[in-house]
């Protein structure tokens with residue numbers, strides 16, 4: 001890379017800390033890029049709010065994140081609920097590519113399923129929006145999508161109960177009636193349609209095993225979106241120069257955001273600051 005060349009700038013936002021799973025996956029894939037993250041911790045959860053409110057919040061957060069930077073190369077909506085409600089508007093407002101987590105997750109699910117029955121779990125708003133159902137249906141009309149809102153899981157993740165009897169009980173209560181339906185019982189792929197859910201991979205694997213006698217692949221959109229971001233950056237002809245700078249912002253910076261931010265980026269010099277919308 002020539003001296004003075006532009007270091008790629010990646011902006012990522014989520015309703016809270018869950019999107020740090022996506023930010024970390026992007027950083028691992030593109031460690032030379034600068035990364036700015038904004039978690040709307042003062043106003044989460046988004047998943048229980050109306051589509052109009054989620055849209056308004058997402059627009060404000062994206063504007064604040066982009067306004068504080070120079071040229072942004074790619075804006076990543078690392079929140080399924082915001083991706084479901086705000087992607088078209090954000091694509092109109094911002095000149096850079098705007099990537100959401102739903103399309104990459106949908107594509108990975110289509111590529112993974114053999115039975116052509118895919119399950120999707122997410123927040124109430126994400127499931128009610130029909131965004132996964134549409135994204136999968138538009139690309140693979142032969143794939144049946146079985147969607148289930150699992151709103152308690154985000155709270156259990158925030159609590160840190162990744163592997164806990166309360167989580168097992170919640171998963172049982174959600175999955176038992178869902179998987180009791182004959183068509184749903186044939187899913188071989190389950191999309192984790194919420195940024196918080198990757199922490200439940202072990203507990204979910206156990207729970208699925210209690211109800212089904214076949215393997216179910218878990219699709220996590222963090223890896224899928226990192227590949228897509230890499231495609232945009234590489235397509236733009238960028239190349240490595242120095243380690244990327246990480247800045248983590250939140251609308252409410254407390255001990256939790258500080259701790260979780262450093263947990264996800266332990267070896268990097270990380271700026272952690274509050275942003276006022």
Ligand code: DGL
Pocket residue numbers: 014015016018019044045046047048078079080081082123126154193194195196
């Ligand atoms: N980040 C949200 C999502 O991926 C989950 C948490 C929330 O409800 O705000 O849908």
